[in-house]
Amino acid sequence: MLKLYDFELSGNCFKVRLMMSILGLVYETEVVEFYPGREHKTPAFLQINPLGQLPVLEDGEKTIRDSQAILVYLAAMYDSTHQWYPVNRPDVLGDIQIWLAFADSLTGSISAARLHELFMYDFDAESCRSRAYDLLDVMDKHLWMQRQRGFTYLCPMTHATVADIACFPYVAMADEAGLCLQDYPSVRLWLDEVKRVPGFTVMSGIFPAGDAAH
Amino acid sequence: MVSLNQQWHVIASSEDLPFRHVYQTRLLGQELAVWRDDAGEVNVWENRCPHRGVRLSLGLNVGDQLKCQYHGWKYESGSGQCSFVPAHPGAKPSTACVRTFQCAEVDGVVFARLEAAGSGRKPNNSAPIDASVASNLRSQTVSLNAIEAAGLLQEAATLFAPVLGGSADKIQVLATGLIIDLTCAGLLDSLRLFVQPESDGRAVIHARLYSNRPISLQRKWTFIEILGKLFLPAKESTSSVAALPIRLIASDATPQAETSKPAASQQFWCTVTSRRSETPDIDSYWLTPDEPQELDLEPGMHISVLTPSRHLRQYSLVNTPEERDVLVIGVKHEVNSRGGSRSMHADVQVGTRVQVSLPRNQFILQPPGRTALLIAGGIGVTPILAMALHLQHVGRPYSFHYLARGEQHVAFPDRIATLASGHPPYLGLDVPGTQRTITELLESVDSDKHDVYVCGPQQMIELVAAVAQQAGFTPEHIHFEYFGLTPSTGSIPVTTTTEYQVAINSTGQEFTVEPGQTLLKACLDHGITIDYSCEQGVCGACVTSVISGDLKHEDVYLSAKEKEGGKLIMPCVSGCNSKKLVLNI
Numbered sequence: 001m002l003k004l005y006d007f008e009l010s011g012n013c014f015k016v017r018l019m020m021s022i023l024g025l026v027y028e029t030e031v032v033e034f035y036p037g038r039e040h041k042t043p044a045f046l047q048i049n050p051l052g053q054l055p056v057l058e059d060g061e062k063t064i065r066d067s068q069a070i071l072v073y074l075a076a077m078y079d080s081t082h083q084w085y086p087v088n089r090p091d092v093l094g095d096i097q098i099w100l101a102f103a104d105s106l107t108g109s110i111s112a113a114r115l116h117e118l119f120m121y122d123f124d125a126e127s128c129r130s131r132a133y134d135l136l137d138v139m140d141k142h143l144w145m146q147r148q149r150g151f152t153y154l155c156p157m158t159h160a161t162v163a164d165i166a167c168f169p170y171v172a173m174a175d176e177a178g179l180c181l182q183d184y185p186s187v188r189l190w191l192d193e194v195k196r197v198p199g200f201t202v203m204s205g206i207f208p209a210g211d212a213a214h
Numbered sequence: 215m216v217s218l219n220q221q222w223h224v225i226a227s228s229e230d231l232p233f234r235h236v237y238q239t240r241l242l243g244q245e246l247a248v249w250r251d252d253a254g255e256v257n258v259w260e261n262r263c264p265h266r267g268v269r270l271s272l273g274l275n276v277g278d279q280l281k282c283q284y285h286g287w288k289y290e291s292g293s294g295q296c297s298f299v300p301a302h303p304g305a306k307p308s309t310a311c312v313r314t315f316q317c318a319e320v321d322g323v324v325f326a327r328l329e330a331a332g333s334g335r336k337p338n339n340s341a342p343i344d345a346s347v348a349s350n351l352r353s354q355t356v357s358l359n360a361i362e363a364a365g366l367l368q369e370a371a372t373l374f375a376p377v378l379g380g381s382a383d384k385i386q387v388l389a390t391g392l393i394i395d396l397t398c399a400g401l402l403d404s405l406r407l408f409v410q411p412e413s414d415g416r417a418v419i420h421a422r423l424y425s426n427r428p429i430s431l432q433r434k435w436t437f438i439e440i441l442g443k444l445f446l447p448a449k450e451s452t453s454s455v456a457a458l459p460i461r462l463i464a465s466d467a468t469p470q471a472e473t474s475k476p477a478a479s480q481q482f483w484c485t486v487t488s489r490r491s492e493t494p495d496i497d498s499y500w501l502t503p504d505e506p507q508e509l510d511l512e513p514g515m516h517i518s519v520l521t522p523s524r525h526l527r528q529y530s531l532v533n534t535p536e537e538r539d540v541l542v543i544g545v546k547h548e549v550n551s552r553g554g555s556r557s558m559h560a561d562v563q564v565g566t567r568v569q570v571s572l573p574r575n576q577f578i579l580q581p582p583g584r585t586a587l588l589i590a591g592g593i594g595v596t597p598i599l600a601m602a603l604h605l606q607h608v609g610r611p612y613s614f615h616y617l618a619r620g621e622q623h624v625a626f627p628d629r630i631a632t633l634a635s636g637h638p639p640y641l642g643l644d645v646p647g648t649q650r651t652i653t654e655l656l657e658s659v660d661s662d663k664h665d666v667y668v669c670g671p672q673q674m675i676e677l678v679a680a681v682a683q684q685a686g687f688t689p690e691h692i693h694f695e696y697f698g699l700t701p702s703t704g705s706i707p708v709t710t711t712t713e714y715q716v717a718i719n720s721t722g723q724e725f726t727v728e729p730g731q732t733l734l735k736a737c738l739d740h741g742i743t744i745d746y747s748c749e750q751g752v753c754g755a756c757v758t759s760v761i762s763g764d765l766k767h768e769d770v771y772l773s774a775k776e777k778e779g780g781k782l783i784m785p786c787v788s789g790c791n792s793k794k795l796v797l798n799i
Contacts, residue, residue, distance in 0.1 A: 141438055144352045147229070148431055182238045183355040183418075185230050192235055207283050210274035213233035213252060 002027035005048065005056040007034040009118070011111055011169035012067035013055040014203045019071050019165050022199035023078050035119045068100040071162040083159040095155040099163035103170075105135055110170040113177035129179055136171070136184050143186035152193050160197055168194045172206045218242055218360075222318070222325040222337035223392065224408035224420045227350040231256060231324065236280065238271035243413040244328055245269070246315070251291035252277040252481055253520050253569055258326040259294055260313035263287060264748040267755070270312070278481075278518065278571055280312075292518070292527070297574075309770055310752040322350055322422060323408065342395050342404040345424035351377075351437045353420045356445040360411035363419060363445070364392050367407055370444050371396055377423065377437045378403045402426050419445075484541065486566045492544060492625035496593055497559060498532070501541040501570060508538050513604040514577035514597045514695070517541060520569040523557035530597035530669070530695070531573060532626060535607040541570065544625055546593040577669070577695040579604070584665045584691070586612040589652070589678055591670025595625055597695060598669050602633050611635070615655060617643060617670070648674065652681050661686035668694045689774060715794045718742060719761050733785035733795075742799060744785060751787035758783050763795035 002020070006013045006029040020027055032054055033039045041052045049056045049065045056063060057070045059077075064070050075085035086092050113128035115121035142154070149156070154163045172191055174181050181188050194200070195209035202208055223241055230237045231250040238261060239246050245261040247270035261269050263282040270289075274281040279288040279297055287310070288298040294312035317326040318336045325337040341348065356363050368389055372382035380398030388395040392409040403425045410418040421437060423429055484501035492498050501519075503509070516530045529543040545558045562568060577597050579586070586605055590598035595616055605612040614636040618624045624639050640651055656666070656678070666687055668678040675694045682692045716736060717724045727736040734756055737744050746756035751769030760783050767777040769784035776782050783797075 141352065144438075145431065145435060148434055182240070185226075185237060185353070188238070189230075189232065189235060207272060208274075210234050210276050210281070213277065 001060075003058040004029045005032050005045070005054060005058075006030065007032055007040075007054050009204060010034060010054055011114075011173055012107060014169045014206070015067055015165050016055050016057065016070050016074070017203070018168070018201055019074050019084070019162070021201040022165075022197060023074060023084070024199065025074070025078055068103055068162075068166050071166055072100070075162050083157075083161070084165075085162050086157065089157070092155050092157055092161070096161055096163045099154045100166050102135070102139070103163075103166035106132070106167060106170045109135060110174055110177045110179065113179070114170070114173060117178055118176060125178065129177065132174070132177065132179055136174075136179075136181070136187060139167070139171075140184040140186045143190050147186065147189075153190070160194060164190075164194050169203075169206070176205050217329075218411055219328045220330070221391070222327050223410050224323045225258065225317075225326045225410055225418075226324040227353060227420060227422075228319060228322045228324065229350060230353075234275045234277065236271045236273060236275050238269075239410075239418070240412045240416075241315075241326060242328060242411050244315075246326070247271045247273075247280070248317075248324065248326075249275045249280055251275075253291075253571075255291060255520065256317050256319050256324055257291055257294070258315040258317040258324075259289075260315075262312075262747075263289075264296070264310040264312060264750055264752050266753055267747045290518070290528070310748065310750055322348060323420060341424055342397070342406060343402050343424050343426075345402070345404070346426050347429055348422060348424045349429045349434070351421040351423055351434055353418055354438075354441045354445065355412065355416060355418045356441075357415060358417055358445070359415055360392055360409045360417040363417040364389065364394060364409045366444065367394055367409070367419070373440050373444065374405055374437070377405055377433055377440065379433070481569055481571055483567055484570050486562055486564050486568065487540065489562070489564055493623045495547045496544050496623075496625045497547075498542060498544045498626065499558070499562065501543065501568065502539065503541075504567070506539060509541065509573065511538065511573055512575050513579055513601040515573040515575045515600075516577075516597070517543070517573050518571040519543070519558070521554050521557040522561035522566070522568070523554065527554035527558070530577075530600070532596040532600050532629070534600075534603045534629065541573070544593060544596045577667075577693065579667075580665050580691075580693070582610055584663055585659075586610070587655070587659055587664045587666045588612055588614045589617075589655070589666065589668040589670070590615070591617045591668075591674040592619070592623075593625070594668075594670030594674075594695075596669075598667060599626055599629055601667060602636065603629065606632075606634060613637060615640065617648060617651070617674070649677060649681075652678055653685075656681050656685040656687070661691070664691070666692045668692075714790045714792065716790075717794065717796045718799050719796055720799060727789065727795075732787065733783070733789050737785060737797075742797075744799075746786055749786045751784050754784070756784055756786050758785050759798035761796040761798045763790045764792035765789075765795075766791050 002025060004016060004027050032045060034054060039045055040054050046052055051065060053065065055067055055070060056065045064073050072085055076087060082088055109128050109132040112123045113125045113132060116123045116125040153160045154167065155161050171187060192209045196212050219242060225239050225241055226237055226248055231248060233250060233252060237248040239248060247259050247261040250256050259270060261271050263270055263284065265282065265287050266284055268282055268284040270280055270282060272283045278291050281288045286300040287296055289295065289312045290297040294314040296310040315326050315328060316330055317324060320337055320339040321341065323339060368387050371387045372385045374396050375382040375385055375398065378396065378398040378401060380401045384399040386397045386399060394407040396405040406422045408420040410420060412418050419441060483504045485504060486499055487502040488500035490498050511531060511533055516528050518528050521527055529545060532542050532544055545555055547559045548555045579601055586601065588598045588602050602612055602614040612635055614633050616639045618639050618641055620642050630636055643651060666678065666682050668675050679692050679694060711729050713726050713728050715724060715726055725736060725740045727733055734744060734746055744756050744758060747753045751771055754771045760781050765780050765783050766789045768787040771784055772782055
């Protein structure tokens with residue numbers, strides 16, 4: 001049985017829940033009260049993840065930390081179609097890695113600004129937002145070019161990958177971080193596309209897209 | 215000199231508006247939600263739900279309507295008119311209306327303007343060269359006002375030589391206002407730059423490249439790089455990021471059940487198979503679906519028709535119960551037509567093909583039990599007549615009353631003649647005559663045994679609703695559909711015609727509400743702080759407590775009981791009948 005150490009309002013926990021929902025996986029959750037309880041820094045939780053970060057996934061005897069690593073693990077283990085993490089497409093794995101690392105940058109900028117706005121974390125929100133806009137600018141130009149090439153998602157494949165799931169949550173919650181996506185129309189179009197992936201689920205602050213036109 | 219507000223500006227490329235998406239931008243500081251309906255029509259709307267002020271760009275484009283994410287209110291493509299309120303399914307939709315702006319999609323780009331200028335001329339965007347290929351390049355927001363941005367683009371025109379594929383010394387510039395054409399001597403290619411005045415200190419540069427050879431990805435990327443070097447990327451400063459007026463709550467994030475039919479089937483093509491002149495200004499049209507089908511029709515239904523002038527207009531069906539393979543509508547030629555009815559009369563002939571939506575019903579016959587008292591005025595006869603024909607067909611009791619200007623203004627006389635319980639038309643009544651007739655009619659029936667249905671001019675509907683209440687009808691037994699209510703000009707503030715005095719209880723301050731002024735405006739002008747938002751009597755933001763005064767309620771926010779109580783008023787639309795109003799502020 002898969003077990004997720006989870007906090008409802010965490011974007012990094014959400015991306016794992018989203019991946020498991022898309023893959024149709026059954027799992028149990030153990031709630032770790034990130035705020036206000038700071039349970040992720042308790043000795044008990046540090047035994048599970050010495051870095052004191054959420055989420056953590058347990059699969060039988062195996063324990064995996066880091067949300068991007070968990071996405072890769074889930075897709076490699078449980079997606080028999082090999083679309084979400086295409087191990088048979090080595091040419092794309094490098095692209096995926098670029099965007100998994102990019103997702104970490106989003107955590108360091110958008111998520112940090114959001115923690116400041118929502119949970120009063122002592123971060124310099126203005127500099128976080130400035131970095132976030134630089135990242136969004138890179139992402140929007142990339143997604144615009146992707147559309148010119150006939151691709152919808154971040155990687156040069158017709159199907160979405162773990163890269164899209166990894167980058168999605170904090171971009172979708174940008175307004176909670178005091179960011180406006182108006183200047184990034186290709187990013188906004190991409191958000192709609194990810195929301196239309198079968199199995200998509202929502203969290204507080206992330207709304208569903210409507211049906212695609214048929 | 216036409217002001218920037220009255221000029222057409224490019225606000226998006228056509229690709230920014232795929233089906234079922236809501237694009238967000240600003241024009242001269244006005245935030246816009248821009249979306250394409252499933253018929254392809256572009257809507258440029260104020261980015262704000264009239265109900266509770268939430269951004270419509272957070273909402274859902276459901277094909278023919280935009281649905282607010284907050285409470286699910288839906289607004290119809292074209293008019294912006296509220297078409298559905300989930301809390302009250304089956305009830306009349308609110309009269310709320312999103313503020314809409316003029317727009318036109320021309321040669322791959324979307325133009326909009328905030329104010330209609332004197333001339334109705336559409337923007338001209340004819341290709342600068344006889345190009346075989348045209349492609350939009352990536353739009354870029356910059357931190358300069360539009361004039362400065364346009365100036366900089368002209369100064370730096372030679373930088374774009376690699377995009378045109380020529381050398382820098384041969385670049386030629388032709389600027390017309392905020393549109394700049396760059397060409398290169400000896401080459402046929404042309405680059406057109408459109409500068410969108412986004413707000414005071416920001417602009418969006420849109421670009422379209424015309425060529426006679428395929429446009430490579432490299433040229434598109436080169437353009438992105440050149441703009442990136444020329445302008446620092448704009449970062450929306452947090453001060454100008456207006457926080458959501460109201461925070462969305464988690465429970466609204468529940469996914470919607472997929473109940474709607476596929477969008478493609480909600481639009482279909484019809485051919486006009488018959489057209490008749492009913493009255494000097496009403497023509498009827500028989501629209502036969504191009505794919506023969508048995509239509510699932512109910513009385514009270516309407517369809518949206520995309521007119522040849524590309525206006526989306528709603529028309530009630532007047533079908534008899536037997537007419538199931540054709541849609542029959544009546545169209546009045548409005549003297550003040552904004553193009554829709556004019557186009558129906560001028561451009562739609564037998565053989566014309568028009569695109570229509572699946573019939574929808576917002577004017578629903580109640581379940582059996584009561585006698586239907588059907589009242590129609592003018593062109594409002596269409597749904598009322600369909601109801602009468604249906605009730606007669608199924609053997610339910612009804613009576614049919616039709617007010618028309620004169621004998622020659624009675625539409626659909628052949629259908630009316632088949633009604634067994636149809637009162638002869640009331641012809642040529644003046645205002646007192648109409649009041650007398652309606653009053654006699656409503657007082658002559660038992661209010662516990664009838665449902666009133668009325669459709670016609672707004673004044674008549676209001677008269678019927680008021681008289682019916684006096685005659686003992688409760689609001690749930692008074693059903694109406696406004697006809698020809700096309701408030702796409704946005705909120706029309708309800709102003710007073712006679713002045714009255716307002717007193718502020720806490721301070722004793724007194725001032726006058728002048729004719730032509732709303733109570734809200736008068737209060738604001740005199741330094742009284744009142745929160746407000748929709749200015750249509752819908753959202754409730756401006757609710758104000760009253761000490762005394764004979765209130766004249768025009769809103770749809772307060773309940774009937776609250777209105778009767780006389781202690782609350784919505785000053786954005788409501789006013790006072792008595793000479794003095796004392797507000798509990």
